[in-house]
Amino acid sequence: MKLVQQQILRDLQSQNGEQMLKHYTQIYFYYYKKLIILQNNNFECKVISLQRWIDYKLIAKLGYGTSSEVIKAQSIASNEIVAIKCMKKVFQTIDEVNEFREIPILRKLQNHDHIINLFEVLFDENTWRFSLVFELMEQNLYELIKDRQILLEQDKIKSYMYQLLKAIDFIHKNNLFHRCIVPENILLQGDHLKLAGMGSCKSIYFQHPQTDYIDARWYRAPEVLLTDGYYDRKMDIWGAGCVLFEITALYPLFPGNNEFDQINKIHNILGTPNPKVLDRFRKHASHMEINFPPKVGTGFENLIPYAPKDLVDLIKQMLIYDPEERIDATQALRHPYFKELRDQEQYKLLGTSLQSIKLQEKLDEEEQKNCRTLPKQILFKKPNQILQNSIKNKKQQLQDTVKLPPLTKQQAYGPIYFQNKETKKQSAQHEYILQGKKANLGNLKKNIRQK
Numbered sequence: 001m002k003l004v005q006q007q008i009l010r011d012l013q014s015q016n017g018e019q020m021l022k023h024y025t026q027i028y029f030y031y032y033k034k035l036i037i038l039q040n041n042n043f044e045c046k047v048i049s050l051q052r053w054i055d056y057k058l059i060a061k062l063g064y065g066t067s068s069e070v071i072k073a074q075s076i077a078s079n080e081i082v083a084i085k086c087m088k089k090v091f092q093t094i095d096e097v098n099e100f101r102e103i104p105i106l107r108k109l110q111n112h113d114h115i116i117n118l119f120e121v122l123f124d125e126n127t128w129r130f131s132l133v134f135e136l137m138e139q140n141l142y143e144l145i146k147d148r149q150i151l152l153e154q155d156k157i158k159s160y161m162y163q164l165l166k167a168i169d170f171i172h173k174n175n176l177f178h179r180c181i182v183p184e185n186i187l188l189q190g191d192h193l194k195l196a197g198m199g200s201c202k203s204i205y206f207q208h209p210q211t212d213y214i215d216a217r218w219y220r221a222p223e224v225l226l227t228d229g230y231y232d233r234k235m236d237i238w239g240a241g242c243v244l245f246e247i248t249a250l251y252p253l254f255p256g257n258n259e260f261d262q263i264n265k266i267h268n269i270l271g272t273p274n275p276k277v278l279d280r281f282r283k284h285a286s287h288m289e290i291n292f293p294p295k296v297g298t299g300f301e302n303l304i305p306y307a308p309k310d311l312v313d314l315i316k317q318m319l320i321y322d323p324e325e326r327i328d329a330t331q332a333l334r335h336p337y338f339k340e341l342r343d344q345e346q347y348k349l350l351g352t353s354l355q356s357i358k359l360q361e362k363l364d365e366e367e368q369k370n371c372r373t374l375p376k377q378i379l380f381k382k383p384n385q386i387l388q389n390s391i392k393n394k395k396q397q398l399q400d401t402v403k404l405p406p407l408t409k410q411q412a413y414g415p416i417y418f419q420n421k422e423t424k425k426q427s428a429q430h431e432y433i434l435q436g437k438k439a440n441l442g443n444l445k446k447n448i449r450q451k
C-alpha cells in the first residue's frame with residue numbers, strides 16, 4: 001500500500017502530475033495528517049485536513065448502523081456538540097479505501113436543506129479507521145413514533161414527507177440513489193427533517209446487477225426482493241411510501257420476518273403483481289422461482305381510515321409494483337397532497353419577491369431622487385444659463401439700444417443746448433423719447449459732461 005501511495009505522490013509531484021491523475025479514480029490516502037482524495041472524474045484533487053480524535057470529548061452513544069457506531073461528542077475548541085459516525089471497517093487495502101464512497105457522496109450532496117451536514121473527517125492513523133463528524137440532530141423518525149400512543153398531526157406527517165421527498169429528489173437529480181430510506185435514517189431537529197445514512201448511496205450509473213447487500217427488509221421494494229439486483233432509484237420511493245404509512249399508522253406496513261415472509265406480507269396487502277410485471281421480474285430472478293398463486297390484497301386504506309384521501313392516493317402511487325409505473329420524487333412533490341405546502345412556498349417566494357420588488361422600488365426611488373438632483377443641477381443650470389444668457393442678451397440689447405448713436409451737439413441738444421443744466425437734461429430726455437429710445441440718463445449725463 002505504501003508503494004502505491006509513494007507512486008501517486010511521485011506522480012503528483014512530477015511535472016505532468018495532472019496528466020497522471022487521469023489514471024486514478026477516487027483514491028484516498030493519508031499523508032502527513034492530510035487525507036488526500038483523488039477523483040479523476042473531473043481531475044479533481046481534494047485534500048481534506050484531518051482533525052484528531054483528541055480534539056473531541058465523547059459524551060454518549062447515539063446509535064448503531066450496519067457499518068458504524070454513532071457517538072455524541074463535543075468539540076474542545078468550539079464547544080459545539082456533534083455526532084461522530086465511527087466506521088467499523090478497518091481499511092487494509094487501497095481497494096477497500098476506494099470502495100468507501102460515503103465521503104465524496106456526502107460532499108456532493110452538501111448544502112441541501114434536508115441532507116445531513118458533514119463537518120469534517122477524522123482518521124485514526126494507528127487503526128486506519130475513518131470517522132465522520134456531522135451536525136447533531138435530536139432524534140430519528142423511528143424514535144419519534146416508537147412509543148407514541150397518539151397519532152401524529154396530519155400537518156406534521158405532510159411536512160415530514162414533503163421534506164423527505166425533497167431530499168430524495170435532490171439525491172436522484174444528482175444521479176445517485178439512497179437505497180436505505182428507513183425511519184432510522186430520517187433525522188429530526190424540531191420539525192426540520194434531514195436525511196442521513198448516505199453510506200448506502202450509489203450512483204445510478206452502476207452496472208446491473210447491484211451486488212452489495214441492502215439491509216432494512218421492511219422497506220425493501222419488490223424489485224429488490226425478487227430480482228438479482230435489477231433495481232434503481234425508484235426503490236427509494238417504495239421505501240418512502242412505507243415510511244409515509246408508518247408515520248400515519250404508527251406501525252410498519254410490511255414487517256416481514258425474512259425475505260419470503262416479506263414478499264408474503266406485501267402480497268397480503270397489495271395482492272400479487274400482474275403477470276406482465278411478474279414476467280419482467282422473472283427475467284432477472286435466478287435466485288428464486290417467481291410463481292405465486294394469484295392473490296387479491298386486503299388494501300391498506302382500511303388500516304388508516306382516518307387518513308386523508310390524498311395521502312392514501314400518494315401511498316398507492318408510491319407502492320406501485322412496477323418501478324416504471326411508480327411515481328418518481330419530482331412527481332410526488334407535485335401530488336395534490338402537498339398542494340397546501342407548495343402554495344405556502346409560493347406565498348413565501350412571492351413574499352420575498354414582493355419584498356425584493358419593494359426594495360427595488362425603494363432603490364428606484366432613491367435612484368430617481370439622485371437622478372432628480374443630478375438633472376436638477378443640469379436641468380436647472382440649463383434654464384438658468386438660458387435665463388442668464390437671455391438676461392445677458394437682453395441687457396446687451398438694452399445696452400445696445402441705450403448706446404447712443406453718435407449725435408452732434410446740435411442733434412442731441414438742439415436749440416436747448418445752451419439752456420441751463422436742468423432744462424438740458426429734460427430737453428435731452430425729451431429728444432430721446434421722441435426718437436422712441438429709452439434714455440440712459442447716467443450715460444447721457446456723462447456724455448453731456450464730456451461734451
Ligand SMILES: Nc1ncnc2c1ncn2[C@@H]1O[C@H](COP(=O)(O)OP(=O)(O)OP(=O)(O)O)[C@@H](O)[C@H]1O
Pocket residue numbers: 062063064065066067068069070083085116134135136137138139140180184185187196197198199200215
Ligand atoms: N447526525 C446525527 N445526529 C444524531 N443521530 C445520528 C446522526 N447520524 C446518525 N445518527 C444515529 O445513528 C444511527 C446510525 O447512523 P447511520 O444510519 O448514518 O449509520 P450507518 O452505519 O450508515 O447505518 P446503515 O448503514 O445501517 O444505514 C442513525 O439511525 C441515527 O439514529
